[in-house]
Amino acid sequence: MSKSSPVNKAWKSLAWLLVLVAGLVAVNGAGVMFGGGSWTPKLALDLEGGTQIVLAPQLESGQSVTAEQLVQAVSIIRQRVDAAGVSESEISTQGANNIVVSIPGQPDDATLARIQASAKLEFRPVLVTSAPSSATIGADGVSTPAPTADPSLSTIPAISPSNASDLNYITPALEAQFIAFDCATESTAATNVAPADLPLITCDNTNTAKFLLGPVEVSGSDISDATSSLVTTQTGASTGQWAVNIVFNDAGTSTFAGVTSRLFGMTGAQNQFAIVLDGKVISAPSTNAVITDGRPQITGGFTQDSAKVLADQLKYGALPIGFQVQSSDTISATLGSTQLANGILAGVIGLILVVVYSLLQYRMLGLVTVFSLAVAAVITYLLVTILSWREGYRLSLAGVAGLIVAIGITADSFIVYFERVRDELRDGRGLESAVEAGWKRALRTIIASDTVNFLAAVTLFILAIGNVRGFALTLGLTTIVDLIVVMLFTHPVMQILAQTKFFGGGNKWSGLDPTALGAVYRGRARFQAPAAAKGTKAAGSAKEASKRQTIAERKAETLTSEKDTQISAKGNR
């Protein structure tokens, strides 16, 4: 073995490590300068303080959300939250069903309501409207609540309805239900979810009227834009009246043209169509014209604000599905920073303990562990920071715990390696070759065990939700960093140290003293007397003797003596 070649390789590895770290620093530096990056990772809500709202889709039975629907919902909720002027909010999907909205600080009620109001938007023709209460005031002036609908009433239209405005939709059962319907209790009754092809009974958003609506004709996702503006005359002069302008997409345009041409010819309530958001009627304009260009304008009694609200609702309200809040978790900034400070404190204490233990166990070799851990920490920190800039990763308390746990798993690679080197020393190798031989065997073990760990991290990351994901990410990240550090730092450093007099000479304090390790190989071709020869005074079984022998001795024996009769089992297969 050429003497300088491992050392050359070692310096090359260290150079690569330097390039890697410099590259990470450069990437992050560029991020800080040009791309809104930062030198510190972004923190999750549990460390920074803030509110996390988990939304779950409110589905009709048998329905399920697709990933695309969820993504669409996220982008719409994001627009809504942004429109509410909340900065640095974060909205993401979680698992197969949930949407997580994270807002710094504690949102005001209006913002909360806005997020929670996100729901599907649909256009339904109005069949009947009436006062919001279910009670009737008789001739005696006393209000009597209507009886609840008799379940035996027919729910199937006698004559099949020909279009969405057809009053044949109103079956006796539906009529009774409508009469019994009271806007005051509507929110608890949760009746405002109905299949798109069936009539819906609901109220407007101020509970001033109740509606019996036909099936959905145009859905909110057919809206491509909605704005609010002042109505102008044909000459361009402003009338001072606010209006909401809707722009439909192609499908919406043709359907809406059909709807308006039918409704235009009708009278009374049936001339109206209702815009239903989250099961509530947000607007029920009457049809004054047949709209064929897909650009209807709603006017009448709008203020600038109310017009904007309706336009926003229309634009952002095109959610494909309704959502309900599953959990809402607020953590104060104080508590978050206490948690972070104490988490870091715990990490520092843990690290010091590990350093002390390593030094006790491995003497100066322990310093290699300490520096390796330091390099691993730097790389991990840079990676986490870059991830938080590029991928929006946020460090949570669970993530911090993952990092602290990683100290143990990372240090284990060094321990496995050192123990293998020591084993080789015990077998009588010189330090240089012990490092090379120990490394070969240790690397196999490290790769195998890290593979299992990485597998755990990846599986959890893909399949788990919430905190578990953040944890899995740091676990996987540190496993990779572990491999990088042990290959590009720990091993090269060992190769170089093996050349020094302190370590190569097996100084007492180096942690690699062959004498202390009980090595049987002392210098070139000088073997210790076989252990078997001196230790067989009592029962002296061969089993015992062979146990006391080291591999080196056995190897030496096989090499040097054929006349060994004591251990006859050897090579006897």
Next chain:
Amino acid sequence: MASFSNFGNDLYTGARSVRIVGRQRLWYTISALLILISVVGPIMRGGFNFGIEFSGGSEFVVSNVASGANQAIATSTVETVVPSVVPKVSLLGGTSIRIQTAQLTDIQTRDIRNLLATNYNVPTEDVTASFIGATWGADITAQALRGLVVFLILAALVMTIYFRTWKMSVAALVALLHDLVITAGIYGISGFEVTPGAVIGLLTILGYSLYDTVVVFDKVRENTMGSGRDLSKTFGQQVNLAVNQTLVRSINTSVVAALPVASILFIGAVILGAGTLRDISLALLIGIIVGTYSTIFLATPLYAQLRSNEPAIRKYDKKVLANQAKAVESVSV
């Protein structure tokens, strides 16, 4: 520490040897007892103490309260607003008070929040209100369990391919399940709340436990397969030497892994009170200790036992034993 490295030397050469393989009955009995305790213990305590994430409910945290603040204020405040609710009050990190109740309506929540701020004399911003649907924790756990099953299948495949014997996978997985059951059991006995943090801790254990087993099994593989094996030893003796040779590493690794976790647990339990850090670290600490134990005393002997009935191994062992007996004779002559 010199004695410890001597201990390592002796274990390596076999001068000193802990008889691990061959005392299966003892180890299995210990593990069975531990598992029994882990199953019976939590039941005796009245089942697991599930956190609000699993049971659902509302939670308030009052920050920046004067130290030594009266927790009874919280109880009476909640009872003033909603008499039917029995709140669970605990101290959080010295200057915060956490109040957990059954799920409240929005209006009740707002009232309690305002009243807590008044009664504890802190600004309203320092009182946070949260609510968690009952399915939330269950959702996390269900997903985590799915992850667990997929991981176990993948890990078993990887190990079978790497070690070229499915028996190692079986032994490793048995040890893993043993670890999970015992960790969950002792966690339950501790009376800490089962929170998503605890679930995370438990999931990490599965990674750690297998990791630890793979390290030791890799040495077993080296000692029993290919050129590295010592043909004067029976299969069981080879395995036993391997586990002894990695004993120092096992001890060092578990200490190094346990130290940071123990410091999180200490900080978490003493300074922070209830919370993610405490829950994760308790589950982890138990798991690391049990995981190291099970690799040495359950997975390895089990593996040796699983293989010992293979015809090839039996034949080989018989030959080796005969030779060893012959050697004894030749020495005594």
